[in-house]
Amino acid sequence: MNKLNRQQLQAAGAALGQSPDKHAANAAAGAYPNDAPVTVLQIGEGNFLRGFFDWMVQESRKQGLFRGGVAVTQPRPSGKPKIDALNGQDRLYTLVIRGLDNGEPVERRELISVFAEAFDPYEDWQRLVRLAESPELRIVVSNTTEAGIAYRPEALTEGEPIVSYPGKIAYLLYRRYLAFGGAADRGLLFLPCELLDRNGDALKEAVLKYAADWGLPEAFREWVTTANRFLNSLVDRIVAGYPDQEQAEAWFAEWGYRDDLLCVAEPYHLWAIEGEPELDELLPFASAGLNVVWTDTLEPYRKRKVRILNGAHTLMTPLGILCGVEYVRELMEDETLGAFVRRTVGEEIIPTLPYPQDEMAAYANEVFDRYLNPFVRHRLSDIAMNSVSKFKVRLLPSLEHYALKGERAPDGLARGLAALLRYYRVRQEENEYRGTAFDGRSYAVRDDAEALATLAAAWDEAGRTRETPEETAGRLLACETLWGKDLSQWPGLAAQVAQVWAEWTKGERT
Numbered sequence: 001m002n003k004l005n006r007q008q009l010q011a012a013g014a015a016l017g018q019s020p021d022k023h024a025a026n027a028a029a030g031a032y033p034n035d036a037p038v039t040v041l042q043i044g045e046g047n048f049l050r051g052f053f054d055w056m057v058q059e060s061r062k063q064g065l066f067r068g069g070v071a072v073t074q075p076r077p078s079g080k081p082k083i084d085a086l087n088g089q090d091r092l093y094t095l096v097i098r099g100l101d102n103g104e105p106v107e108r109r110e111l112i113s114v115f116a117e118a119f120d121p122y123e124d125w126q127r128l129v130r131l132a133e134s135p136e137l138r139i140v141v142s143n144t145t146e147a148g149i150a151y152r153p154e155a156l157t158e159g160e161p162i163v164s165y166p167g168k169i170a171y172l173l174y175r176r177y178l179a180f181g182g183a184a185d186r187g188l189l190f191l192p193c194e195l196l197d198r199n200g201d202a203l204k205e206a207v208l209k210y211a212a213d214w215g216l217p218e219a220f221r222e223w224v225t226t227a228n229r230f231l232n233s234l235v236d237r238i239v240a241g242y243p244d245q246e247q248a249e250a251w252f253a254e255w256g257y258r259d260d261l262l263c264v265a266e267p268y269h270l271w272a273i274e275g276e277p278e279l280d281e282l283l284p285f286a287s288a289g290l291n292v293v294w295t296d297t298l299e300p301y302r303k304r305k306v307r308i309l310n311g312a313h314t315l316m317t318p319l320g321i322l323c324g325v326e327y328v329r330e331l332m333e334d335e336t337l338g339a340f341v342r343r344t345v346g347e348e349i350i351p352t353l354p355y356p357q358d359e360m361a362a363y364a365n366e367v368f369d370r371y372l373n374p375f376v377r378h379r380l381s382d383i384a385m386n387s388v389s390k391f392k393v394r395l396l397p398s399l400e401h402y403a404l405k406g407e408r409a410p411d412g413l414a415r416g417l418a419a420l421l422r423y424y425r426v427r428q429e430e431n432e433y434r435g436t437a438f439d440g441r442s443y444a445v446r447d448d449a450e451a452l453a454t455l456a457a458a459w460d461e462a463g464r465t466r467e468t469p470e471e472t473a474g475r476l477l478a479c480e481t482l483w484g485k486d487l488s489q490w491p492g493l494a495a496q497v498a499q500v501w502a503e504w505t506k507g508e509r510t
């Protein structure tokens with residue numbers, strides 16, 4: 001069977017546009033017109049951007065609202081296989097949107113054709129520099145995970161690729177600044193999608209640090225802040241990526257082509273962007289009828305989503321994996337585990353949020369329905385990656401709410417923390433860290449190397465010193481490098497964690 005290629009796109013377009021004419025067919029399919037300029041640079045080849053941003057560009061293009069194409073590059077050398085795979089299928093991929101939309105089951109297949117270019121910036125650095133100097137370029141979008149926006153000092157060597165994402169932007173902006181003589185109207189609009197608090201500000205700050213490190217002129221740094229916009233935004237859509245092989249094979253047989261970049265997403269989508277609605281002229285997603293909200297108050301959107309949706313994911317994941325559960329939906333359908341998640345969100349997390357409680361409860365119910373989407377198989381093992389830093393952002397603030405009032409942690413949140421610590425009872429085996437589930441099966445744990453080393457050493461020390469479980473809990477909670485503060489000081493928390501572990505030892509699971 002053939003790989004996806006342009007011929008399939010034209011066939012799809014012809015079917016949609018009822019026309020054998022190539023241009024009409026391409027327009028109907030939202031295809032990239034060969035003579036349109038690249039207006040967007042996308043740093044990130046991952047599932048999320050392909051299931052969210054690129055789909056939005058495609059939707060806007062179908063309506064004739066968005067002109068231009070996207071050049072995609074990977075943020076790390078290790079992302080190259082996906083760029084190669086994209087080029088191997090004429091820069092096309094299939095997005096399947098599956099789930100309940102206003103209670104109605106939907107399954108839509110879209111051939112996404114927004115990529116005008118896909119290249120490896122580490123192999124062809126000058127191509128990226130030329131793009132930065134292009135007058136047509138207007139927008140830079142990224143998703144490099146929360147780790148990608150970090151500032152890590154790095155040398156600037158003329159002609160050699162910069163490794164980090166913000167470092168790249170600092171240099172590329174400098175080249176753009178030089179190319180246009182610092183013209184005020186040649187700045188770019190940055191839309192980082194990383195789930196970091198005030199992601200636009202974080203990117204700008206890191207860019208300016210690199211500019212200062214490299215001694216770039218003060219006038220350039222001024223231009224970075226005055227001529228460019230770094231928008232803070234909050235993205236929300238569950239993009240599960242490539243489906244199970246069995247499902248993929250069934251689709252390939254039906255469609256008559258194979259697609260290595262096949263991606264599955266839910267129908268729900270929200271992009272709240274801090275900026276004036278006039279920016280929709282440049283990024284006409286709201287005009288295209290997509291759920292894109294221009295707002296001057298991002299915080300309520302962010303807090304609601306990170307604390308409820310992501311918080312519940314991070315609450316359920318360690319316990320689910322310890323219990324041998326594989327998928328979010330399976331966990332929510334389990335009588336005990338599902339009730340545990342609903343109860344903790346409803347009775348413990350929502351009351352910590354300073355917003356109308358009925359609105360928060362309605363949002364949580366919508367989230368539970370999304371978790372139960374029968375068509376999106378969201379793996380707990382995917383969500384589990386980097387759970388320590390996720391816990392800090394998603395669940396710790398809810399726990400802290402009680403600690404600051406001098407209260408003990410409520411039961412569900414304490415159990416979530418106990419599960420996280422038990423999940424990270426890991427040992428290094430060759431190149432990876434592994435933990436052991438309740439049934440004795442072993443699982444791999446992916447996290448920051450330093451965090452894993454700290455947790456493995458703490459558990460090892462606990463095993464050798466014959467301390468009590470409460471002392472072990474205290475030892476783990478005291479690791480400020482992990483939590484950003486000493487949690488062993490919070491009222492009764494170590495004892496609560498030890499109590500939960502004792503229940504699990506007796507075979508009680510929640």
Ligand SMILES: NC(=O)c1ccc[n+]([C@@H]2O[C@H](COP(=O)([O-])OP(=O)(O)OC[C@H]3O[C@@H](n4cnc5c(N)ncnc54)[C@H](O)[C@@H]3O)[C@@H](O)[C@H]2O)c1
Nearest residue numbers: 044045046047048075079144145146147148195237238239
């Ligand atoms: N998948 C979803 O449902 C979803 C929804 C909302 C937000 N997100 C965000 O997306 C991220 C995961 O992305 P995905 O689902 O596309 O997964 P993915 O594995 O398909 O892609 C991850 C991307 O991040 C890059 N990356 C990873 N670590 C990096 C680092 N240290 N520095 C620079 N780049 C790095 C990879 O090269 C790749 O481009 C999460 O961190 C989250 O912030 C995902």
Ligand SMILES: O=P(O)(O)OC[C@@H](O)[C@@H](O)[C@H](O)[C@H](O)CO
Nearest residue numbers: 235236237238239310313382383
């Ligand atoms: O993408 P991660 O790995 O940061 O987190 C896993 C999930 O919580 C996350 O992807 C959500 O599904 C998403 O944030 C929904 O918008």
